[in-house]
Amino acid sequence: MTDTIRSTCPYCGVGCGVLLTPQGNGALKVEGDPEHPANYGRLCSKGLALGDTVSLDGRLLAPKVDGKTAKWDDALQLVADKFKDTIAEHGPDSVAFYVSGQLLTEDYYVANKLMKGFIGSANIDTNSRLCMASTVAGHKRAFGTDTVPGTYEDLELADLVVLVGSNLAWCHPVLYQRLAAARAKRGTKVVVVDPRRTSTCDIADLHLKLAPGGDAALFNGLLAHLADQGEIDAEFVSQHVNGFDAALETARAEDLSLTGLTEADLATFYDMFTKTKKTVTVFSQGINQSSSGTEKVNSIINCHLATGRIGLPGSGPFSVTGQPNAMGGRETGGLANMLAAHLDLENAQHRDAVKSFWNAPEMPEAAGLKAVDMFDALAAGKIKALWVACTNPVISLPNANLVEEAIKNCPFTVVSDLSDQTDTARLADVVLPALGWGEKSGTVTNSDRTISRQRMALAHPGEARPDWEIFSEVGRRMGWEEAFDYRNEAQIFREHAALSKVAGDFGKDFDISALSDISDEDFDGFEPQKWPITAAREGGRFFADGKFFTPTGKANMLAVNARAPQAELDEEYPLRLNTGRQRDQWHTMTRTGRSSKLSKHLAEPFLQINPEDALACGLKDADLAVVKGRAGEAIFRVWITEDVAKGSPFVPIHWTCQTAAASTVSKIIPAIVDPFSGQPESKSAAVNITKFTADWYAFAISANAFETTSDYWAKVPAEGGWRAEMAGSGELDWQAYSQELFGTLKEPMVMVDQSTGLHRLAFFEDGKLSAALFVSPEPVAVAREYVIGLLGSDAINVLAARPGQDVKDPGPTVCSCMNVGRNQILDAIPVEGGATVDLIGELTGAGTNCGSCRAEVAQLIAQHSPRMAAE
Incomplete structure (x- = not known):
């Protein structure tokens, strides 16, 4: 029997533990790890479906140069030579790396070392810039370094949890489950601050539909209210905080109309926060992805510093990250304005210490180009060679058309990724096959500073290599053999841990020096641990003792003003x-x-x-x-x-x-x-x-992959094949179009209604349905899940597009974890009323795993119960 392997999920920053059991045919069984402190066995719909995502379809299995398969030796030498030549001609700042929170810590460490310590430029940034950079800046301004004060347990210990710009139910479902369980068990109050009513509002005692950009105004108003109610911790502020008076003065002058909230809602929220000592404020992308994101972060932190509600069980500001290793990237200096181990790039002592530790030839003295600036510089011709690792900036960065043109015009672009068919990889001169989740080994750090192992459970596909090995080999070929002579991930981790001792000696927060001599064997068996990890301390919370990492040793409260979003509304764009x-x-x-x-x-x-x-x-x-x-x-x-x-x-x-x-x-x-x-x-x-005015709309299914060419289309895999929604203009010969769409097939079964413009075509191979197309002058009305379920069957009634009375149509999927459709939920609602989400869960399974669909189930109950009354 194949052994089960403990690893971590590759999705959000919750960092859930997973149990992986290879099935011997390339498949992978995935379960939640009941011993991992992030999830204790829980998984969301995405985590549960990880086993569906590990096929090698579309994988890049060998290097490609100019679109042609190449040998590793030739591809790596070309990359090394191009970067060396570019640096020699234009200087180190003419090259750049753009990396990813999908990288493991060891990958990040080597890439950062290569760029900052040996190439000598700080032009390495990460897609975490799009995710958590404002939190990093806010933390550093307030605390002196990028420290998350609390732990996940605080969500379960708090009496009030405020969720700001965080749709926890959809984006961090396991934390949502933990919070929902705490609410049910101990009556935790929940406030959701979000312009949208999201699924997270299902557990909210109060939903504040904040106006866009109103976050800082909301928390400035809260700070003033806390002062008016005598809730300031005067002793904590006096001994451990700078800037209180200026922050409060600015807060008192705030225009609360910017929140877009009623006086009653503001009063309710302010009263809840004021009277609840054990309060955690969770914030995410709704705060960070803003032109005033840093001010928003500091407005939240101000309220916790002023009341001393920080670093205590069930109290503190808490940033939840979007990617599985956004934190690990921050620890290794993956951002253009940071050094490894939370050291400061523009601090000469820190630079010299890292340079000495690495025995590096030179170090940059100023911050490099942040993500948006990096691609602006690329467009301006200032960046001559670019390496993109494990991310897709043509899709993820703003102003994507400019990003695409910039990469097209770059003299030399390298992409290391799992596929050469991403929007970015298609533009590269060299594409290098990297290992993906389940194939590689190393560490990640989640949102509450827990370091966990990712472990290999699947064989390396083709010639794919780990990212750290690719970066190391290029470093060696550029002339730095000894600095990048790594044998395995454990060796890199030991070096990373040893460098953190340097940071610890400077009084920094990130210190895992107790792991600097970890053996390969102990690294293989490493259990999740929360940093810091030193001879004197492991894990825990920060700042309850009033000790911060600023030059004064005190926290900084910042005077911040609410600012509206910078993209202006007008008559054309309202x-x-x-x-x-x-x-x-x-x-x-x-x-x-x-x-x-x-x-x-x-x-x-x-x-x-x-x-x-x-x-x-x-x-x-x-x-x-x-x-x-x-x-x-x-x-x-x-x-x-x-x-x-x-x-x-x-x-x-x-x-x-x-x-x-x-x-x-x-x-x-x-x-x-x-x-x-x-x-x-x-x-x-x-x-x-x-x-969007279309002459026709269509829904297509096929047992085989197919390409679409219409003005609008959206294509995803379906059970047994593929599905697509399409729309376009002009009159078409639908039989000829179907043949073009699906490939050469036998004559279809056809149904046409000239009076309504409906066309339905079904194709069969060996008596089994292989493809079908449904066309209408209006958005297509068919029972999609029912029709998809007919693929591979005799499907004699497929053109009816709906099941007969003897066949149940599950309807659109509501619960992905348990595969429960809308009609199944409606059928389970008792006609006499009294339905609850838990009852529907017992009857159908909906909402009994990750819970992200419970709000949708509740809406269906509210809309359709009791059905008899409506009939």
Whole structure:
């Protein structure tokens, strides 16, 4: 029997432990690790479906140079020579690395060492710049270093948890489960601060529908209220905090109308916070992805410092990260304005210490180019050689059209990734096959400073190599053999831990020096541990003792002013676009997009829009809409809902040229950044919205992959094949189009209704349904899950597009974990009433795993129970 391997999930910053059991045929069984302190066995829908994502379909298995397969030796030598020649001719700042929170800590460490210590430039940045940079800047301004004060346990120990700009139910589902369990067990109060009503609001005692940009005003008002109510911890502030008076004076002058909230809602929230000593404020991308994100972070921290509610069990500000190793990247200096081990790049003593430790030839004296600036410099011709590792900036960075053109015009671009078909890899001169999750080994650090192992459970595919090995080999070929002579991940980790001792000697927070002599064997068996890890201390919380990492040893409260989003609204662009994640997808879908299970809930890019805005834009449900900003435009399926406020529509970020070419959100977002952190304002684009006028709409299924060419399309895997939504203009011969779409097939079964313009075609191979196309002049109305389920069967009634009375249609998927459809939930609602989410869970399984769908189940109950009354 194959041994089960303990590892960690590759998705969000929760850092859940997983148990991996190889099945002997390349498949992988994935379960939650009941012993891991992040999740204690819980997994979300994405984690449960990890086994569906490890196939080698579309994987890059050997290096490619100019689109042709090459030998590793030739590809690596070309990369080394191009970077050496560029540096020799144009200087070290003419090259850049753009890396990823998907890298392991050991990968990050080697890349940072190569760029900063040996190439001699600080031009290495990471997609964590798009995620957590404003938190880093806020932490450093307040605490002197990038320290997360608390732990996940604080969510379960708090009496009040305030969630700000955090849809925990969809983006960090396991933390949502832990909070929901604490609420049920001990009555924890929950406040959600979000312009949108999200699934997280299902457990909220108070939902504050904040106006975009109003966060700092909200917390400035709270600081003033705390002072008025005598809730300031005068002793803590006097002994351990600088800047209180200036921060309070600015807070008192704040215009609370910027919050967009009623006086009653403000009073309720302020009263809850004031009277609850054990309060945790959780914040995420709704705070960070803003042109004033750093000020928002500091406005939150100010309230906790002023009341001394920091570093105590159940108390403190808490940033939850978006990526599995965003924290590890910060620890190794993966950001352009940082050194490894939380040391400061612009501190001469710190630079000299790291230079000496690495025995490096030179170190940069100033911060390098942050992500947006890096690609602006690329467009301006200042960057001559670029290396992108494990990320897709053509999709994820704002002003994506400029980013794409910049990479196209770069003299030399390297991409190391799992595929050569991402939007970025397609533009590269050299593409290097890197190992992915389940294939590589190393460490990651989650949002509460817990270091965990990722372990190899699958064989290395083809010629793919770990990222640290690729960077090391290029370093050796550039002439630094000894500095990059690494044998394995454990050796790199020991060096990383030893360097943290240097930071510890400077009085920094990040110190794992007790692990600097860890053996290879102990590294293999490493159990999750929270840093710091020194001879004197392991884990715990920071700052309850009033000791901070600033030059004065005191925390800094900052005088901050609320600022509206920088993208201005006007008559041409009157709406404020919000962006974010959808429940079952991750980043640009290169992993989750492989799972048919994860595509069932929301199978195409959507636009949530308030009914009043929809009416003004001439939209109805299921229409297609063009969302246009000053940087570009994209198309989405219309979803009319009061969950979004008037003037604040919402779209998901995940769709790419491989999954929905006309729906790339980053083409809409302008490159506006926070002046302190460099983080883009991704949630506040000024847009207009119009109906996308199509002559026809179509829904297609096929047992085999197929290419689409229509004006709009969205394609995802389906059980037994693929599915696609399409729309376009002009009159087409649908039989000929079907043959082009699906390839050469036998004559189809056809149904045409000339009076309504409906066309339905089904193709069979050996008597089994292999493909079907449903066309209509309006958005196509078919029972999609039922039709998809007919693939590979005799499907004699497929053109009816709906099941007969003897067949149950599950309806659109609501619960991805347990594969429960909308109709199954409706059928389970008792006609006499009295349904609860827990009862529906007992009857159908919906909501009994990760809980992210419970809010949707509750809405169905509210809308349809008791059904008898409606009938």
